[in-house]
Every structure is written in structure tokens, then in C-alpha cells.
Amino acid sequence: MTKTYRVHTISLGCPKNRVDTEMVLGALPFRTVPAEGPQSADLVLINTCSFIAPAVEESVSAILEAAEALRELSPRPKLAVMGCLPARFGEELRQGLPEVDIWGLPTELDILPGRLAGAIGAESHAPAGRLASTPKSYAYLKIAEGCDHACRYCTIPSIRGKLVSRPVAPLAEEARRLLDRGASELVVVAQDVTAYGRDLGLKEGLKTLLEALLPLSGLKWLRLLYLYPSGVTENLLAFLAGAGRPFVPYFDIPFQHVHPEMLAAMARPKAADADVIVGRVRKYFPGAALRSTFIVGLPGEKKVHFDALLDFVNRARLHHVGVFPYHAEEGTRAAAMPGQVRRDVKARRLDAVMRAQQEISADILEACVGTEMEVLVDAPHGEWPGLHTGRTWFQAPEIDGVTYVSGPGVVPGAMVSATIEEAKDYDLVGLA
Secondary structure (H helix, E strand, C coil): CCCEEEEEEEECCCHHHHHHHHHHHHHCCCEEEECCCHHHCCEEEEEECCCCHHHHHHHHHHHHHHHHHHCCCCCCCEEEEEEHHHHHHHHHHHHHCCCCCEEECHHHCCCHHHHHHHHHCCCCCCCCCCCCCCCCCEEEEECEECCCCCCCCCCHHHHHCCCEECCHHHHHHHHHHHHHCCCCEEEEECCCHHHCCHHHCCCCHHHHHHHHHCCCCCCCEEEEECCCHHHCCHHHHHHHHHHCCCEEEEEECCCECCCHHHHHHHCCCCCCCHHHHHHHHHHHCCCCEEEEEEEECCCCCCHHHHHHHHHHHHHHCCCEEEEEECCCCCCCHHHHCCCCCCHHHHHHHHHHHHHHHHHHHHHHHHCCCCCEEEEEEEEECCCCCCCEEEECCCCCCCCCCCEEEECCCCCCCCEEEEEEEEECCCCEEEEC
């Protein structure tokens, strides 16, 4: 009988990283089962993030904690580290963490499984195919790697490289397999989904891809993450409006700032005025859910710049907002810019935006009380029997609030109709 190997996995960072982890696990040429912790594993695999300093710190801490847990074990499980951290720091990282047995870059996903098999001396077995780690209800579909934009604060192009889109046919086939396994929602992800297909010579690449995905049997919701502001065009919105369900009118558009001087300092793509784009989306989708992220404290950001950002947040009334303090990342052009903003100023500005957004979110959710809404059930609640966590159409997995739901037919993977009975600052409570 073929031996089974225990694998403990830690996947940090964005959904794109999670897909990479799932692809590597599914391509392992040996039989595997999940290990509850590093001490009970034959192989510990950590997929890292290094987008900003806190992500670097989290990744390094995860590696050190795993190494410490394995230190006294005999035989010692193998420790493998993949992803953005080794891509960004290279040989410096390898020398500083000799506890790591195997390293893997984002460009090595096709050869890493064989490398892992060799490291543990595994008996050969047919790969299982991508191993989804999300709840049964949804799955991520990564359509491209890298980014062609050159934002001055961002490390992604130096880590992940230029845009490389996956062809339409294999993406449609992967989507079909994910739906066949029980997913009701596909979350389409890339650094910029609106750029999809440009490197393949496709004039309207995202439209071409969606024409292949939207008719797939079993697909109830299709969500797009993330749309660069300059890519949210009249043509794209007209197509999406005509497509109808299963497309979900949820638009994650990372504006990062709204003041033109700050956008110029960031070297953000042109034709990206936030008010124009929000108006454009709401012209085609009056009830659309909009999410955005903003950076406060970029070098040179003055009070007038921040006031414009805060005014936009109050005026636009987006469903969801994420705010990050600027981090001077080594290797980026912004790190050398004059006018670095003090940490305490960045903290105050972040707090001001989030306090404003908390009130907006509470108002939006309060308007849902008493209405009937579809809820996609994700998982049982960890503490309350009979209660489950799920999401409405305007709640993306892992980044937004949730809807707590109970009642007949509420099981993981089900789409239920629920009466919203209570609203919190970021979450809803419903009864099916």
C-alpha cells in the first residue's frame, strides 16, 4: 500500500497566495493528509507574503515558530518556505534562516512539488489535482500573475514580475472542476483583473473570459477582485450590466487616494478620478456594492490631501473601506521620496477614516433589517450550535463582514433566503 505523508500548511497573504498553495498541494506526487500541527507532520509548508513590512514580519515569525516547534523532533519534519518572501529577499533570507530545508519562488510552482517529494523521500503517487482549502461554498480562480503598473509604493512587480495571464480554456476548465466539487461562488482574482489578456493579445480580455465563465452550470455568484480604477470603463460596465447573474455587482476598486497630487506622487494609472468612477459604476448598477482601499501618510501627504480623502469617504458612502498606513518599503521609489509623514500622524489619519466608515457601514447594514436576502452559507459557527456564518452578495469572503444565519436548510454550501433581523457595525444576523 502506498505510504501517506502528513503535511501541515500555513498560507499567508492574499487569495492569490492561497491559490498557489492549493495548486502546489494538489500537484504533490505523493499521497497526503493534513497534519493538525507542525509536530505531527512529515512536511511543513509555509507560503509567505512580503507586500508590506507587517506581512514580512508575520511571515518571518511563522517560519521561526515552525522551526522552533520542529527543533527537538527526531526524525525532524522537513520545513519548506515558498512565495513572496524568498522572491523579495533571496539569498539574504536563505542565509538568515538555515532552518529552512526547501525554498520555492512564485515562478517555481511547477517544479516545487517534485522538489518537496525528493526532500522527504516520498513514494510516488498520482497528484490529486488542486486541493481547495476554502469552505465548500466558494473558491478562488486566479486568472493572472504579476502586474504591469509601476506604482511608486508597491513591491508587487519586483516580486511577482510583469502581467502573465492564463489562457481562457484552462481557466474555464479549472472553474468547471471547482463548481463540480460543490462551489457555488467563484471569486476571480488577479493583481488587476481589468488587465487580463493584454499580454495574450486580447483586446477585451476580461469580457472574453467572463463569456466563458458566466454560463457554467452550478455557478450562482461570480465576483471580481480587484479592478484597477483606470480599467473600470463604460464598455466593461455595459457588458457586465447586460450579463446579469451570476455576476455579482460588487466592485472592489483600490483607489488608494483621491487627491490628484497624491495620485501623481503614487504614479497611479491615469483616467482614474474616484468620483467619476463611482458615478460611472452607479450609473450602470444603482445599487452596487463598492469596496476600496486607501493609503494614508504617503510621503508629501499634507492635511489638504488627507481632508480630500476623508471628504470622499464621507461623500461616496462605499460599502467597505480598508485603510493602510504607508510603509517605506525597501526597493520602492516612494521610500526615497522627501516629506515622510510621522507615524502618529498616519495613525490619526487612519483612525479618522475608519471611524467615518464605521458609521457609514452601520447605516448601510441597518437598512437591511427586515428585508429578505439570499445568504450563501460558508461554515458552522465555532461556538453556537445551529448557527452558521455566511455572506450576502455584498460581502466578499475573508475581507468583509459576515452574516450569521440559522434555521431550516442552513448547511455549508447552501444558498438560503433569510430575513435580516439585526445589524451590527460590519455584520448581519438573519433567520432562514
